[in-house]
Amino acid sequence: MGFMDNMDISASGLTAQRMRMDVISQNIANASTTRTASGEPYRRRVTVLEQKQSAPFSSYLNAAGSGVAVTQITEDMSDFLLEYDPEHPDADENGYVRLPNVDEVKEMLDMMSATRAYEANVTALNATKSMAMKALEIGK
Amino acid sequence: MAGIFDRADYLQKGLDAAWLRNSVISNNIANAETPGFKSSRVKFETVFKQALEGGGFQAKMTREGHRDFGDPTVSTVSAQVVENDATTMRMDGNNVDIDYENAELAKNYIYYNTLSEMLMSEYRKIDMAINEGK
Numbered sequence: 001m002g003f004m005d006n007m008d009i010s011a012s013g014l015t016a017q018r019m020r021m022d023v024i025s026q027n028i029a030n031a032s033t034t035r036t037a038s039g040e041p042y043r044r045r046v047t048v049l050e051q052k053q054s055a056p057f058s059s060y061l062n063a064a065g066s067g068v069a070v071t072q073i074t075e076d077m078s079d080f081l082l083e084y085d086p087e088h089p090d091a092d093e094n095g096y097v098r099l100p101n102v103d104e105v106k107e108m109l110d111m112m113s114a115t116r117a118y119e120a121n122v123t124a125l126n127a128t129k130s131m132a133m134k135a136l137e138i139g140k
Numbered sequence: 141m142a143g144i145f146d147r148a149d150y151l152q153k154g155l156d157a158a159w160l161r162n163s164v165i166s167n168n169i170a171n172a173e174t175p176g177f178k179s180s181r182v183k184f185e186t187v188f189k190q191a192l193e194g195g196g197f198q199a200k201m202t203r204e205g206h207r208d209f210g211d212p213t214v215s216t217v218s219a220q221v222v223e224n225d226a227t228t229m230r231m232d233g234n235n236v237d238i239d240y241e242n243a244e245l246a247k248n249y250i251y252y253n254t255l256s257e258m259l260m261s262e263y264r265k266i267d268m269a270i271n272e273g274k
Contacts, residue, residue, distance in 0.1 A: 010166045013170030016170070017173075049174045051177050064164040064180070113173065121170060138263070139260070139263060
């Protein structure tokens with residue numbers, strides 16, 4: 001257990017939540033993108049969070065853990081939404097346009113939970129920082 | 141006879157435990173959104189109290205190479221990380237209660253500061269004794 005390990009744990013949480021925020025922003029920005037490189041409409045992306053594993057041996061030495069990491073960003077394979085809009089250049093022969101499977105309300109909720117989680121990590125980081133500063137006063 | 145630094149050593153053990161607890165709480169908070177993650181706790185006060193009161197089971201070591209498998213004594217006791225895998229808070233198996241973790245974090249912060257204040261005053265007292273109260 002190193003002196004600065006606590007801060008690394010909180011920092012990993014901050015990084016992961018920021019990455020989540022980036023992906024949510026990307027989803028919202030592309031909520032009506034009907035064309036991508038693959039020819040399909042934009043697919044909603046999802047971040048996958050995973051607990052960072054400490055080295056096997058150190059886990060026997062009462063280690064607290066080593067934080068969190070974004071291990072992959074996957075695509076949400078649910079169906080695209082259909083909207084009747086015959087004038088749209090990407091409409092099919094029946095006049096339907098395929099729109100991305102992004103639900104703005106869901107993205108907003110995810111954004112709020114990412115914000116709160118980020119704030120919680122900032123609080124933990126500040127507590128660690130103050131404790132470390134307090135420890136430096138011992139022996140003064 | 142009690143040594144001059146005994147009290148300081150006890151406080152130091154408490155500080156170590158509080159630092160570890162901070163680390164464990166930080167890890168719980170960082171993994172508050174990780175599917176399947178189970179939160180951990182630090183067990184220290186109860187084991188330390190037991191060690192202070194003495195008693196318990198003690199293994200006698202008569203030869204070099206013998207292993208101590210008895211209950212911890214004051215000099216060997218240390219904080220333990222215990223995973224709580226009995227509960228589930230959400231559908232994805234995660235059991236981090238963020239409000240609880242925040243409360244624990246604040247509590248632990250005050251506990252740590254209290255212990256370091258006590259350690260500081262302990263060292264001041266020793267200093268005073270060395271300098272004949274001057």
